Amino acid sequence: MRWGRIPVHAIVLVLMVIWFTPVLGLFTSSFRTASDTASTGWWMAFVAPLFTGYNYQQAFAIAGVGGSMATSLAISIPVTVMTTLLSAVGAFALTTMSFRGRSILSLLLVALLVVPPQVTLVPMLQFFTAVGLSGTVPAVWIFQVGFTLPFGIFLVRGFIASIPEDVLEAAAIDGASALRIFRSVVLPLSLPILASLSIMQFLWSWNDLLVPLLFLGGTDLTQPMTVQIAGLVQETGQGQSLLLASTVVSTLLPLTILIGLQRYFVRGILGGAVKG
Template sequence: MLHAIVVLFMVVWFTPVLGLFVNSFRTQGDIGDSGWWHAIVAPLFTGYNYQQALQVIGLGQSLGTSLAIAVPTTVLTTVISAIGAFALTRMNFAGQTILSLVLVALMVTPPQVTLVPLLKLFSVTGLYGTIPAMWVYMVGFTVPFGIFLVRGFISSIPDELFESARLDGAADLRIFRSLVLPLAAPVLGSLAIIQFLWAWNDLLTPLIFLGGTAVPQPLTVNVAGLVTATGQGEAQLMAATVISILLPLIVIVSLQRYFVRGVLGGAVKG
């Protein structure tokens, strides 16, 4: 029964993706005349949709911008969250409790309320219309959650391991590098997946901080603009959508076991 339920959920989740992929290879006329499942009976595919979509969205520049936003954002968030979680969990310093409360408060702060103030700040500092502005915004609003997630995992590591390391003469930096990072690899991988997917799929932030500038727009913005640019080109829109979701889909499917391990890693103490 359990396997049947899991298979049912898998089919429900995968069917829209399969329909999108099949329709991206069909002509506009075929899409309007019949459903995507008709291609199984009478297959007639073409690569023209992808050719047109690549020309409209400018795959090379858009893909470069998306990677320039997602990859550094993911690395910075993972590193800063690991350092912050270790400091709040295993180190004692003045203001530790206040800092923890501030991080919790930032987790419940809607990012949308900061868009206008940050837009003004970036305009004054010259960051508006640059990729680093995206890094600052995305990292700043994900690090509190990242510290909260990694902190729960580090708290579940037995104290005896830290005591043994200190008896062997290991300082905090050595403990963090040689003990915490290897053990926290699953939860750090989960955090990296979450941040990468958010940075890759975000539409509102690049529209505000990069819109109307000389910086090539990321894939999400160009695909959204394709709806207006192509009119009734539904087939081209589906092809462009497949291109934009292909990398996140590969990341989810290939790394899902690490994601589950990381999220559940700190659920049990000891």
């Protein structure tokens, strides 16, 4: 049995090497000088080690990485919180409450999952301009929450539907209101899937380029990390060094969150898949 697993382990090892090699190259090159990066490959850093933190100093001093990270957090955190809470409330209503039009609303929810957000960018930009939200962070909040909410409700609804009805009925018999059942019963039981949704939402919002680029105006220091990095080489004219260092900085926070909360992420996804 153990010998039969060798091919599987070998394939996993090869995939890990394929994934890790460019990451190692990015991280290593960010600590090399501009001349070394331009003249030799990143692997030469292990032959003749010469590392410097100058690129990171310049990334914060010239490229404004600190301000960009603050803007990215100002977008990603509220979007994550709003999407998670609204998804939980919407999923609870569609799963446990009976009201006219629930079936139609459920079908509409599924239909919205296949609508690409790109087709609504121009109409939404016109709308935000008309109401005075163009160039503001709330415009990005509204768009990102609106287009990830159908998926969030769909994901959480499958998990809530797996909760035994006896549990909800027992709470109702004890006199608990719908709000109390949601707060004291459904939310605690749904924490794994909500944690998974929060991680996915934060990573998507943090890495989103198109929506902030279109909706969020301002100076260089108010641009989120993705927009700042996208125009970094053209704006600074200082080549790859700043780009590499800024890219490494932009990946540290989401990578830390994913590694630190990995078990909750996997538990929520597997729990939803098995129970749903």
